[in-house]
Amino acid sequence: PPDLFVIDGGKGHLSVALKTIDALGLENPPDVISIAKADQGEPGAVDKIYLPNRKNPLILARNHPVLCLLMRLRDETHRRAVSYYRKRSKKKLTVSELDRIPGVGPKRKKALLKYLGDLQSIAKAQIEDLNGVPAINQVVAKNIFDYFHRKSP
The missing domain is CATH 1.10.150.20 (5' to 3' exonuclease, C-terminal subdomain)
Incomplete structure (x- = not known):
């Protein structure tokens, strides 16, 4: 099992993930964090990291290695998911036409x-x-x- 789940989203997404993992009743549940994109309208805003049992997000410097790693992880996962669903959707259209x-x-x-x-x-x-x-x-x-x-x- 994984040691860490990284959720793409804010405090609400983290809360849902934690409830879901808790409902599984795992003996050693993985740690869970979430990363939310910076507000586009705010100059100098950085992505926020939400941790369980912490009211306010962890805010790291824009060039902090941990933040950079988490951002790359999130962005690459998002890119691959979008690519997969586009390919799958295109394949369904092709198949249904030939059907x-x-x-x-x-x-x-x-x-x-x-x-x-x-x-x-x-x-x-x-x-x-x-x-x-x-x-x-x-x-x-x-x-x-x-x-x-x-x-x-």
Whole structure:
């Protein structure tokens, strides 16, 4: 188990995290702290570190190594989470669009994405290109082509 949980947020986020960990009834619960971004409107404001059982936040100098480490940790975690959710969301959109095409199931979707790269390339592909994808026969290739090239009424 981890020794320390670092929460991205202020006093309220810390309180919720502490209650959640307490509800788990762990024999040796991890320590928990939270880090809140500085108020954007305040010149010279720095991020604040909230600790359990302490009313006011710990305020370290802007260049303090501990503050810099916690800020980098928070920012990198946030960046990776956003990147993951964007990728996941994009994948869901791609999959749901291909799901609408008759004859295209999980194996054919995988083959299409592997050989043509992405949904945009699949949509632009000619029937000959689609026929060149393993697991795609002429009937399915025509279904895919017709799906993306149908005329709107």
